[in-house]
Amino acid sequence: MKIAVVGLGLIGGSMALRLKQKGFASKVLGVDNDETHSQKALELGIVDEITDLNTAVADSDLIILSAPVSVCTTLLPGILDQVKQQVVLDTGSTKMSLLDAVKGHLNRGRYIATHPMWGTEFSGPEAATLDAFDGRANVICDASESDQDALATVEQLYSLLGMYNVYMGGKDHDVHVAYVSHISHITSFALANTVLEKEREENAIFELASAGFESTVRLAKSSPAMWMPIFKQNKENVLDVLNEHITQLRKFKSCIEKENWAYLTELMENANKIKDVLDRKQ
Amino acid sequence: MKIAVVGLGLIGGSMALRLKQKGFASKVLGVDNDETHSQKALELGIVDEITDLNTAVADSDLIILSAPVSVCTTLLPGILDQVKQQVVLDTGSTKMSLLDAVKGHLNRGRYIATHPMWGTEFSGPEAATLDAFDGRANVICDASESDQDALATVEQLYSLLGMYNVYMGGKDHDVHVAYVSHISHITSFALANTVLEKEREENAIFELASAGFESTVRLAKSSPAMWMPIFKQNKENVLDVLNEHITQLRKFKSCIEKENWAYLTELMENANKIKDVLDRKQ
Structure with a gap:
């Protein structure tokens, strides 16, 4: 499937690399407001194309939000406004602000709140690695609010990253x-x-x-x-x-x-x- | 030369292993008040013989004090009472208590206060490894109080461990x-x-x-x-x-x-x- 990665840093970059390697992603569209990061991600083969957010959402089957949590919280409602059958996930370290931001949204079911418990002290696309995430827990929050098919896709995605899924309320x-x-x-x-x-x-x-x-x-x-x-x-x-x-x-x-x-x-x-x-x- | 290691834990054990491998120690006498540690150190080939403190001091050319700093501080003056041409060093994480304990001692010159800046969270002889210390700093304190020949021996010992020596006052x-x-x-x-x-x-x-x-x-x-x-x-x-x-x-x-x-x-x-x-x- 075609995936869009919004925020081309350590987490988004590492995901893109692995999902391409595993054949899960046939094409990766990259979105980042930092021109240097965008160019670097292209050079490193992390993304196939740099595009704007609206195009990326329209042209992809799955959207990964891996920008700082404040940016994700701002963007998420607008992205959900646009999606039809696409799946949207975020990888942020806090969950309640995001969950609150889309509570009651018509397309709420297409969104899965996740938090892969992996990171390093480094940032930016240069820090992305193929063997990130392996053996670590991924938290999926308020899973019952998400559509079954969207949830299944995201569960599969994290399995391909070598992670095991843990389910939890966003508040916990x-x-x-x-x-x-x-x-x-x-x-x-x-x-x-x-x-x-x-x-x-x-x-x-x-x-x-x-x-x-x-x-x-x-x-x-x-x-x-x-x-x-x-x-x-x-x-x-x-x-x-x-x-x-x-x-x-x-x-x-x-x-x-x-x-x-x-x-x-x-x-x-x-x-x-x-x-x-x-x-x-x- | 024959060396005595007093305190058969992570530091003393790792030193003994490396100094034997490098040929610096022809024989290692081990002293520890914990019977299990002593037996384990023998089994692991860290020491050649277990003996009491007085015998170890009398029969060795160099004595390494690698017990907890409180034990070293208590033992050091009595050990210096016994030594003639032997060299005594300690590896403790604090230096002033030890330096104060032997200030003005007749054999003060035979003692070198050192602190190899390496360790792990593990303890006991099982934690000892051959490649400890490598590339790290060893601090030698108040070096001018030690005899030149004793200092030179200890400098050589730490070089064999792959460390570089840094000189500093004990208070600093x-x-x-x-x-x-x-x-x-x-x-x-x-x-x-x-x-x-x-x-x-x-x-x-x-x-x-x-x-x-x-x-x-x-x-x-x-x-x-x-x-x-x-x-x-x-x-x-x-x-x-x-x-x-x-x-x-x-x-x-x-x-x-x-x-x-x-x-x-x-x-x-x-x-x-x-x-x-x-x-x-x-």
């Missing part, structure tokens, strides 16, 4: 990603700023940066253009988790200040349980 | 590692506790954990037995950085609460600079 999704994704990005951004603050005084410290530091600070390289709209759309959940996280950090602070080494050990032993949780997942 | 070292290592562990422990707190209510959320989450939470698997003494010995520096980090997190919180998206973007753009710093390092 937004709470959970605040915990297992959004807060990680905030702690990483804040950790980078903590250390960069010090660097003003002392340049040599990065010589000492170990793999552990690089691991916790990796996400601080992430794109603000992508993440600002996520934090905006998921404001309340993110604030809840951020408050909880600051509370947890204060416990460590208090233990060290008061030299309560037994309780500090207990806090770390509790944190060690994350190992079982992550192992169980694999 | 302890400040810097608080920034580029210790705080990463605290944020990771606290992040795990934040998310585990939620898991009590909702088990499904880990299904969604992406690679980004795993990256930031990886260090939460680290050993409390190793880290409690580090936070204890580096209390003041760790508290300074922890306070700064909580301040940085509060800035994110305030931006989101007040919907100051421009400043939030600015904070993330600033954090992005960590990329240049890490790239420069490589």
Whole structure:
């Protein structure tokens, strides 16, 4: 089938590459308001043609919205106005704003709200790779609101990407990603700023940066253009988790200040349980 | 030469393996107060013989202290009492407590305070690997307090591990590692506790954990037995950085609460600079 990819970055680009390889996409139409991204996506063979949004929607069987969530939320109602039998999916990290934006829309059934749980700290079409997504979960939200045939197409698409589908209400999704994704990005951004603050005084410290530091600070390289709209759309959940996280950090602070080494050990032993949780997942 | 390894964990074990392979160590004597670790190290060929501390010191040319820093600090003065021409080094993550413990000691010159900037979240002799350390920095502190010949031996040892040596005062070292290592562990422990707190209510959320989450939470698997003494010995520096980090997190919180998206973007753009710093390092 012909697919349109709106937003030619890491996610949209990686999807296009794999769907072409698997024969799912016979032709990929690309849409991006960044001319450099568009040209790069053409050069890299991610898309076959660059076109405007209206043409892409009219000429394709399936439309993938992989722009920042704020852009997707703005575009989605207008796209649904245009579709007939086409299928529309988005890959955004928040779901409620999108779901609310098309609630009660005449063509609501053609839209599937999804969130493939994969990403890296890199962005743009150059970051796209063929082996992205593999073995990870894809979340499909409020699936009962979508038409059966459209849902089946999207389920097949994610299977071809090597992902397994998890079904969830949009509201639950937004709470959970605040915990297992959004807060990680905030702690990483804040950790980078903590250390960069010090660097003003002392340049040599990065010589000492170990793999552990690089691991916790990796996400601080992430794109603000992508993440600002996520934090905006998921404001309340993110604030809840951020408050909880600051509370947890204060416990460590208090233990060290008061030299309560037994309780500090207990806090770390509790944190060690994350190992079982992550192992169980694999 | 004959070497003694006191503390048969990730660091001591990995060193022993590599130093034997390189022919630097003709024989490795192992010391550990954990019987299971001792037996495992023998089985894995990490050490040739298990012995008590006094025998190990008397019978070896070079002694590597790779136990938790609290244990090393307790043992070091007594070991220096015994040595003649032997060389003693430790691999601890804090340096001032050790340096203070042997200040003015008659055999101070035989001791080299080092900190190889490598580690993983795993511990014990099973975690030891032959290709640890490669390409990373090793810090040597207060080198002028050590005898020239002892220093030269230790420099050669770290070169054989594939590391490059960085020289620094012990006090500076302890400040810097608080920034580029210790705080990463605290944020990771606290992040795990934040998310585990939620898991009590909702088990499904880990299904969604992406690679980004795993990256930031990886260090939460680290050993409390190793880290409690580090936070204890580096209390003041760790508290300074922890306070700064909580301040940085509060800035994110305030931006989101007040919907100051421009400043939030600015904070993330600033954090992005960590990329240049890490790239420069490589």
